[in-house]
Amino acid sequence: MNFSIDAAQRERLAWLRELGRTELRPAGLRADRAGAPLPPDDPFFETLLAAGFGGTLWAPAGERRADHPTRGHSAVTQVLLAEESSYWDRGIGVATPGPGLGEPPILGMGTDAQKARFLGPFRNPPRPIWGAFAMTEPSGGSDVANIRTRARKDGDAWVLNGAKAFCGNASRAEWIVVFATVDPALGRGGHRAFVVERGSPGLGGFRLEKKMGLKAYESTSFFLEDCRVPGANLLGGEDYYAARAGFKGAMNTFNAGRPAIAAMAVGIGRAALDEATQHAREAGLLARERIRDRLERSRRRLKACMLLALRAAWLADQRQPNMLEASMAKAQAPLAALEAASLGKEILGLAGGRGDNLLDKLFRDVKALDIVEGTGQIQRVVMARQLLNLPN
Ligand SMILES: Cc1cc2nc3c(=O)[nH]c(=O)nc-3n(C[C@H](O)[C@H](O)[C@H](O)COP(=O)(O)OP(=O)(O)OC[C@H]3O[C@@H](n4cnc5c(N)ncnc54)[C@H](O)[C@@H]3O)c2cc1C
Structure with missing residues (x-):
């Protein structure tokens, strides 16, 4: 294994260091002192957008992916950039606009149409927008095989019922990737991932959690009460889960x-x-x-x-x-x-x-x-x- 940092990585790190010193740490300290996340319309997020943050790793077939200051390329580069940006402020790293933790499941499981629909708006967005990822539930987060949020098929749509907790950026998100089960007895085999869009009927009760640290971004609980989600929002479509006997086959072993x-x-x-x-x-x-x-x-x-x-x-x-x-x-x-x-x-x-x-x-x-x-x-x-x- 080669431990050297090449010229391009060095240049990105130097750029990030300067941005960290002048923008990221001051914004993180501001949120920490206020004891609250920066609101979505804080001008700081426009600054981040102008600096190239907020985008997606996805691009339509044949088109070049936009560069992103702290993401993409290799897992090694990602590790180097994660270390440098967190040196300045980790909470701001999560508060940064973009599809966030919701992006990997869409990239990994989504159909081409779903990638275009949900990640397309993050290509050069005209204003700061967010995505979110909700697995954890109030009853606990470690035992992911036992999530309780239920998904029931109803005609062409799905109906979700349950509660999620500690979801980063949930209340400001355009959509949330929500994990639910069609049958708790199946463990991970019963899991399905849905993209639940903002304003979906039955999605509500957003409440900011109290946190000891990382105050710059919101961690939010919410509930799904007979929340109707179109069939087209089931990530990967039904064939995806049939081919893999459920969700388990989707877990990959190259963890970045x-x-x-x-x-x-x-x-x-x-x-x-x-x-x-x-x-x-x-x-x-x-x-x-x-x-x-x-x-x-x-x-x-x-x-x-x-x-x-x-x-x-x-x-x-x-x-x-x-x-x-x-x-x-x-x-x-x-x-x-x-x-x-x-x-x-x-x-x-x-x-x-x-x-x-x-x-x-x-x-x-x-x-x-x-x-x-x-x-x-x-x-x-x-x-x-x-x-x-x-x-x-
Ligand atoms: C700042 C923050 C941001 C987060 N953001 C998100 C997010 O965006 N989306 C999301 O879905 N979740 C998010 N989470 C939730 C996070 O993933 C969970 O907190 C985590 O999975 C642990 O779950 P828990 O807190 O419910 O602890 P529990 O699962 O209830 O565990 C409690 C304690 O028991 C221990 N324990 C549990 N099972 C075992 C075992 N089998 N053997 C030994 N020890 C065990 C755990 O290590 C822990 O110490 C966030 C959490 C925090 C704190």
Whole structure:
């Protein structure tokens, strides 16, 4: 595996660094201090659009895909960009307009017509627009096989009933990819994914969740009450699920999401380490061997996590199975970053308990990365089963 960063990647990283310093971090701090997500009409989102954010990885056959500042190309590039943008602000990364987490299932499962219909509007959008992804339910998120939202066929349409929780950008989204089951007894085999459009009858009850960190974007619960969805909004169409005996066949083994989440945690951890070092210097603490030792240990752990994330991403780019490496990176990085932020708060002393310092925000922000995309505990369960050759 080649660890070098090429000239094009270096240039993108430098551009992102400058945007992070001048735009992303100030906007993230603004939201954190207000204790609320930036509203959809905040001029900051227009700035992001002008900088090339907000688009889709999809393009009609024969047409060139628009470049996106932090996405696309390879999983390795994605990991590098995720680390850099999260160094400046992770919450803003999710608040950024675009199809978001709803895009991968549409790209992976959608028909050509569905890709054009739902992702087409994200090609050079004239104003900031969002998509969303809803799997988690109030009863729990780890046991995805047991989602309770029900889907029932009714003529040409589907009727959805259930509740979803902690869905990023849901109330501002043009559509939400909602996972439901046609029969809970079938586990993942009963899952279906629907694109539920804004204003669909029966979609409502949007309520912003309270969060300790990542306040720049909304995490929202909502319900579906006899929500009618046209048959054309079933992702992939009925043949897709028949051919794969349900949803399970759609899960792929080249995971690029978890390495990116790990890299985001490393970015937050690196920011915390820089802040911690700066405060230690200003307070004259760098002369103490024990402080230096803890700072060095923190950097060492973060570097090791970044290498793991790059390795997992590289495997994904080679189309080689990377479940173990992706889980290892995802399990380790948030804890290493939490340690960096915690050390920083200790170095701050009394000011570390006030709650208004950047280090305090980083401490609150990074915890969520141990929870999303499979909690750290779930990653450890997956790895232990893999070690013992048990089925996952
Ligand atoms: C900031 C944030 C943003 C999010 N955004 C989205 C989003 O956009 N869309 C979406 O669908 N979801 C989203 N989520 C939800 C997230 O995916 C879930 O929180 C996550 O899957 C964990 O589910 P849970 O919180 O319900 O915990 P639970 O599943 O209830 O688990 C509780 C605890 O038990 C542990 N546990 C559970 N099962 C086992 C087991 N078998 N063995 C050992 N330990 C176990 C877990 O690790 C956890 O510590 C978001 C969450 C957060 C915090």
